[in-house]
Amino acid sequence: MKAIIFDLDGTLIDSAPDIHAAVNKMLAEVGQSELTLDTVRSFIGNGVPKLIERVIGAHGLAMDDHATLLAMFMRHYDADPATLTTLYPNAEKVITDFAAEGFRMGICTNKPEAPTRAILAAFGIDGMFDVVIGGDTLPVKKPDPAPLNAAVKALDQSITIYVGDSEVDAETATRAGLPFALFTEGYRKSPVSALAHDAKFADFAELPGIVNRLAALPA
Numbered sequence: 115m116k117a118i119i120f121d122l123d124g125t126l127i128d129s130a131p132d133i134h135a136a137v138n139k140m141l142a143e144v145g146q147s148e149l150t151l152d153t154v155r156s157f158i159g160n161g162v163p164k165l166i167e168r169v170i171g172a173h174g175l176a177m178d179d180h181a182t183l184l185a186m187f188m189r190h191y192d193a194d195p196a197t198l199t200t201l202y203p204n205a206e207k208v209i210t211d212f213a214a215e216g217f218r219m220g221i222c223t224n225k226p227e228a229p230t231r232a233i234l235a236a237f238g239i240d241g242m243f244d245v246v247i248g249g250d251t252l253p254v255k256k257p258d259p260a261p262l263n264a265a266v267k268a269l270d271q272s273i274t275i276y277v278g279d280s281e282v283d284a285e286t287a288t289r290a291g292l293p294f295a296l297f298t299e300g301y302r303k304s305p306v307s308a309l310a311h312d313a314k315f316a317d318f319a320e321l322p323g324i325v326n327r328l329a330a331l332p333a
């Protein structure tokens with residue numbers, strides 16, 4: 115049987131609006147002006163500590179305040195992680211079909227595990243994933259391959275495919291030696307051609323065909 119592991123932000127869900135809202139609530143708390151949605155979206159992908167570092171850089175704030183700002187951000191984000199967030203078109207139908215076909219599925223994201231689980235529950239899809247690895251589940255994050263390797267091990271299938279949207283995901287899949295399907299409508303910063311990938315798709319309706327093709331390739 116086959117397994118599929120998904121990245122979360124910019125892959126299954128468009129979460130930037132809630133992350134943006136929490137960043138701006140944090141900035142308001144310390145008397146700083148708001149950042150735009152595009153700016154905050156470009157800061158997503160390497161986990162929350164890196165997001166906060168990038169916000170600090172954008173505002174010329176003191177790196178000494180990193181821990182305080184991170185705690186403030188998490189308070190706001192944990193309080194409201196899913197209100198403005200949406201699943202990408204066809205994502206829910208496709209993962210429901212995969213589950214019905216007996217695929218084992220997992221999540222490997224750099225988002226901390228607690229809001230990851232809260233968001234999956236808010237969309238009623240938490241039961242479909244047999245393993246959830248967040249950015250704080252292990253001591254290291256993607257692009258270190260350890261989180262993805264941990265998810266692969268937990269699912270324990272002969273063929274596992276990783277689905278993600280970013281440079282970080284492409285590098286992680288390469289380092290873990292997994293076939294990688296790139297969702298092109300997420301938070302990638304460089305052209306599709308700059309990311310190592312075995313397949314790409316702009317609509318989740320294309321994913322079942324891709325998974326069948328990749329699963330049939332020799333390992």
Ligand SMILES: O=C(O)COP(=O)(O)O
Pocket residue numbers: 121122123124157158159160161162222223224225226249280
């Ligand atoms: O940067 C984050 O917090 C999460 O990003 P990811 O779900 O795309 O790994």
Ligand SMILES: [Mg+2]
Pocket residue numbers: 121122123124125159278279280300301
């Ligand atoms: Mg992502």
